[in-house]
Amino acid sequence: MIRKLILAAPLAAMLVAPSAQAADDTIRVGINLVLTTPASIIGLNSKAGFEVALKHLGGKVAGKKIELIFEDNKFKPAIGKQKTEKLIKKDKVHFLTGFIFSHILAASAPVGLKAGKFVISSNAGHSMYSGKKCHKNFFNSAWENTQTPMAVGQMLNNEGVKKLYILAPNYAAGKQMITGLTRTFKGKVVAKALTPMSQRDWSADLSKIKAAKPDGVFVFYPGAWGPAFFTQYAQAGLHKTIPLYNAFSIDGANLPIFQKRKMTHLLGTMNANFWAPDLDNPATRKFVPAFKKHYKGQIPAHYAAQAYDALMLIAAGVRAAKGDMSNMDAVRRGMEKADFDSVRGKIKFGKNHFPIQDFYARKVVNKDGQWQLSRVGNAVLKNHAPTNSGECKL
Amino acid sequence: MDYILLAEQFFNGFQLGIILFLVAAGLTLIFGIMDLVNLAHGTLYMFGAFFAATFVQLTDSLVLGMILTLPAMLIAGLILELSVLRTLYERDHLDQVLATFGLIIFFNELFLIVWGAEGTGINLPPYLSGLITLPGGITVPDYRVVIIISGLLVAVLLYLLVSKTRIGMLIRAGASNREMVGALGINIKLLFTLVFGLGAVLAGFAGMIITPITQAESGMGEGMLILAFVVIVIGGIGSIKGAFIAAILTGLIDTMGRSFIDVALMSFMDSVAAETAGPAISSMLIYILMAVILAIKPSGLFPPKGA
Amino acid sequence: MSIQFLKTPRGIYNSLLILLCVFMPIIAPLIGQEFYTDVVARVMIVTIAAISLNFIMGYGGMISFGHAIFVGIGGYSVGILASHGIESAYIQWPVGILMSGLFALIIGAISLRTRGVYFIMITLAFAQMMYFLSVSVEKYGSDDGLTIDARSDFGLSFFDLNDAMTMYYTAFMLMVGCLYLNFRIVNSRFGRVLRAGKSNNERMATIGYPTFRYKLVAFVIAGMMCGLSGLLSANFEDFVSPDLLFWTFSGELIFMVVLGGMGTIMGPLGGAMIFLFLTEILSNITEAWHLIFGPFLILVVLFARGGVEGFLKKYEDPNG
DSSP: OHHHHHHHHHHHHHHSOOOOOOOTTEEEEEEEEOOSSTTHHHHHHHHHHHHHHHHHTTTEETTEEEEEEEEEOTTOHHHHHHHHHHHHHTSOOSEEEEOOSHHHHHHHHHHHHHTTOEEEESSOOOGGGTTTTOOTTEEESSOOTTHHHHHHHHHHHHHTOOEEEEEEESSHHHHHHHHHHHHHOOSEEEEEEEEOTTOOOOHHHHHHHHHHOOSEEEEOOOTTHHHHHHHHHHHTTGGGTSOEEESSSSOTTTHHHHHHTTOGGGTTOEEEESOOTTOOSHHHHHHHHHHHHHTTTOOOOHHHHHHHHHHHHHHHHHHHTTTOTTOHHHHHHHHHHTOSOBTTBSOOBOTTSOBOEEEEEEEEEEETTEEEEEEEEEEEEEEEOOGGGGGOOO | OOHHHHHHHHHHHHHHHHHHHHHHHHHHHHHHHHOOOOTTHHHHHHHHHHHHHHHHHHHTOHHHHHHHHHHHHHHHHHHHHHHTGGGGTTSOHHHHHHHHHHHHHHHHHHHHHHHOTTOBOOOOOGGGSSEEEETTTEEEEHHHHHHHHHHHHHHHHHHHHHHHSHHHHHHHHHHHOHHHHHHTTOOHHHHHHHHHHHHHHHHHHHHHHHHHHHOBOTTHHHHHHHHHHHHHHHHOTTOHHHHHHHHHHHHHHHHHHHHHHHHHHHTTSOHHHHHHHHHHHHHHHHHHHHHHHHHHOTTOSSOOTTO | OOHHHHTSHHHHHHHHHHHHHHHHHHHHHHTTOTHHHHHHHHHHHHHHHHHHHHIIIIITOOOOTTTHHHHHHHHHHHHHHHHTTOOBHHHHHHHHHHHHHHHHHHHHHHHTTSOHHHHHHHHHHHHHHHHHHHHHOGGGTGGGOEEOSSOOBOOBTTBOTTSHHHHHHHHHHHHHHHHHHHHHHHTSHHHHHHHHHHHOHHHHHHTTOOHHHHHHHHHHHHHHHHHHHHHHHHHHHTEEOGGGGOHHHHHHHHHHHHHHOTTOSSHHHHHHHHHHHHHHHHHHHOTTTHHHHHHHHHHHHHHOTTHHHHHHHHHHOTTO
16 A cells, blocks of 8 residues: 555646636736747847836736736747647636747647637737738737838838848748848849758858848848857958848847947947837836846847837736726727837737837947947838738738 | 859868868767767767857957867866766667767756856957958958868877877777777776767867857757768768768768759749758758668768778 | 556556546546646657657667657648648548658668667658758748648547547547557567567577568558657647657657656556656746756666666566
8 A cells, every 4th residue: 555655646746736726816917938048038038028017017907916927938839839728727827928939929829819818929920910810819019020121121222222132041930031121122132042040150151142242231140140140241251341231130139249249340230120229208218227227237129128018018908997807808999999108109009909110220339338229210111010911801 | 153152162061071070070989989879979069169168258368268178178078978978888879879868958958057048159369350362262261261270180180199199099999899909908998088088179179169150059069969970870980081071071062052952953943942942952961861871881981890 | 467467566557647647637627727638638649659669669679769750740741731721530640640651661661771870870860851851841831830720520520639528538549559559569479570689680580580571560660650649749739840850859759768668568658658747847847947857867867777667667576
């Protein structure tokens, strides 16, 4: 008998894992982010954005406590999906948000929507959800994937680039960047190089660029690709002759790293985005210093700004329903109305629940000894909605 | 096809081949002599990268930092050998695969915690940041020439060590007939430890000299490990000569494939299909090469005698 | 199996594992954790892949470091057919299993010419090849993976995989079926030749057994069984991605087999169960759970070579 008990004990221990029992006076927000692996630079920045928003809300909305539950998807769609299931079934969350990468969102969102939860992407802008597969409970507090490169394309026209060489990793987001860019860019694309995802040495491509003599190079190298590519670009001497433009490759999350590594050739490089830390509106003025205090003295990246808006959006929904989470329609209407101070100033959602917003050109500058992306001039795209919004039948 | 571009890509492929050789040489020696499948060999490559970056940052000197890295690699290799790997020599391949897989998991996480998700890197000093124009109008960065020359130098030293010294004789003997070396009354444990240390230094050297180009990140070793395995299997396990030839071959085929396959495909299919298929085929190319070679010669191109 | 066996520690342990699988959908809601039903479902699906690997590795001595390839082929068969609107199980399932078998035949015919570590490496190379292929083909999602809108359709009103319980018990029945099939094969004449070939290949070849052909047949059976695991996984997750083919997954499968007890009938189930629950629990404790998991793996290899089954066997009979 004792032997049986010894054997049964570990199994019993596995099953009786601590469970967060659902208390009704709490709004539980499940946040699915990549918090490990090198891609976690983005996830941790977003996480801090959510935390600052929670602080600004005083941890409460409509008399209810807000609880943030973070889960790490390890940059893998299958794990992202499992974590989503866990947030729904184990933690019994009311809202699912986070989601940095489109492929993880694509695996996770159907699970959340099927379970009748609100899903708010705070970054991943899969075009599926702005078009045909738009859903009444799906919101996006960022953008659709092709919008930002479209803004870059317009910026390149403004900058007078005529011959462009394009580089991006060979995966879906990389291809979407090229699609967006070529939609607005009016000059000639001399080459499109889709490099393997495992590639860390661009010597072959740099030789080709040299041979092609374009008057601008556009890259989409987020995360760990960026530092390696930019270093080699300078080593090949190209930074002196051909200006480098990018989308999502230089941002608030990796600028501190570039600065630490003294990659001064990046000062002056340009990209475009819907937000810059020096936008002039009340929420941004409040958010930037608060974030700096909260997270390693860093200036927030747009990831954090979107995360901030995502939680504010959730709060707006809960407020509209007076804290009654059983009234899903009221929550949804509140979110559609989006009555809160956004980092964009005023935020407006389209029928597909994606923001309709301005995009700005931004330049890397050294301001008071801290590198940051500073807005250049007026918006390059105004009141811009995802191109496929018309396909949404909501 | 552009002649200069072709020449530059050849140069780039050769450089990749050199790096591959440095990693594969240690792997093939360790495998050939100790019969140890060491998946954590890529981890040693990562060690080299992070050690070098840290030492260069601390000393503020590229040369000094790199010189310090080599003894540090030797020490790290010896510690690993004495603590875990030594116990694996007597085990079968399956145990070795699993235990060294555990080492990879552990060190990737440890490095992620110590150096952060963003990893680290090395900036080249101004005297190495220029460009060299080779005969024929090919321009290449100075530092890439440094990689090739230092890599070749190490290859030559390794060749001399293995073919001209007493230690080398034992190594060669061990690779083809382990029992005999033991029977000669040689301290086989010491020989194993030394060979492992040598392999660690070689892998660390490779990780070190590539870091100013690729930067250092946790998990960087695995891609290199799998390539190095392809190299030693093609070359014949235990054969330094085989590793060298296979490494250069793999480096060239991989680089040339990535540069020219899409162009080649475009000559007989439309450009969209070629743009899709090109990267797919080029990333599969070396594995196809390996499967073909093994299908024809199941022990690789240069199987060591007696094996 | 006699009643007597059920009273031994191994018997109790294995009965508990099976009972856990049977009753999890009932226990989980009682403790308010329906989530664990999903974990056990996943365990059972992975177990099928582990049984298949154990069959060739534990009984046939073929250490395949690319076994995930067949999970991937099974999974992508469902995903690709579904993306073309072919949802009938009567097409998807035979195609998935036959494709896995066909690939196993080709890969086996080439790989089995090699020995030892060459075999480990060539199976790894084939898996890497398919991995890069799955990453590159944009039509089928490339690295984003492929979302499957509807599960395999059997056209039966009382048997619908979209129903969670049907899915769960289908996985359970198939797992039990694979356990039984494995048991029957290894105890057949074919199985005895295979096992004998593991311990002494030359001798078996000398006395006239075509060991290559025996091994190839075993490899193909394993491939098909593993493909079945992929079919189930695609249906259960409604999703396939290149991660299914990645080499680390092959490594994890090997670990599950060793952890459970290599070359034992029930080992794969225990191995998969412990592996998945352990990763689940550790990753809840700390994000840096790999720091614990890596050394755990090494310790199991160094000190618990026979896995759980081996440990219990020793416990039953310290002299044995």
